[in-house]
Amino acid sequence: MGILAHMKTKFSTLLACMLAVALLAAPLASQAQQAPAKAEEQQSPTKEIGSEVGWGVGTVLANVFYMPTKVVYAGLGLLTGGIGYMLTAGRGDVANEIIYPAVKGTYVLTTDHLKGEQPVVFIGPGPDDQPPEQVSKAPSDSNLEPR
Numbered sequence: 001m002g003i004l005a006h007m008k009t010k011f012s013t014l015l016a017c018m019l020a021v022a023l024l025a026a027p028l029a030s031q032a033q034q035a036p037a038k039a040e041e042q043q044s045p046t047k048e049i050g051s052e053v054g055w056g057v058g059t060v061l062a063n064v065f066y067m068p069t070k071v072v073y074a075g076l077g078l079l080t081g082g083i084g085y086m087l088t089a090g091r092g093d094v095a096n097e098i099i100y101p102a103v104k105g106t107y108v109l110t111t112d113h114l115k116g117e118q119p120v121v122f123i124g125p126g127p128d129d130q131p132p133e134q135v136s137k138a139p140s141d142s143n144l145e146p147r
Contacts, residue, residue, distance in 0.1 A: 059114055071107070076102070077098060077101070077102020078099055081102070082095065100126050101124050104121075
């Protein structure tokens with residue numbers, strides 16, 4: 001192997017390491033920018049940053065497995081929905097009942113998903129499923145009508 005090829009290999013390795021460090025340090029830089037606003041309420045900033053880094057690393061590792069699985073599931077749902085459409089002589093409702101749950105849902109996990117603050121929706125709602133309505137604490141107009 002010539003000197004030029006050896007230098008190219010070393011440079012590529014150095015560049016890959018620098019990229020990995022930059023990607024891992026990005027959450028720390030973001031946290032450092034937000035830290036002055038929260039400085040009074042935090043007692044141990046080192047512990048908080050360490051915790052956030054841990055959640056970030058866990059999120060990245062979870063996404064390494066979750067994202068390809070979700071994309072393959074959605075692709076197979078699209079394929080199955082197309083086959084269902086053809087086998088039922090063009091009934092779109094059959095295809096939609098297969099496709100919608102496969103392609104809807106969570107594709108990227110966040111730290112909120114890992115902490116349990118947001119639900120992970122692997123199989124999405126169907127085409128006829130409505131999102132849950134917000135429950136209002138104010139009295140409705142129907143309760144105010146005279147009887």
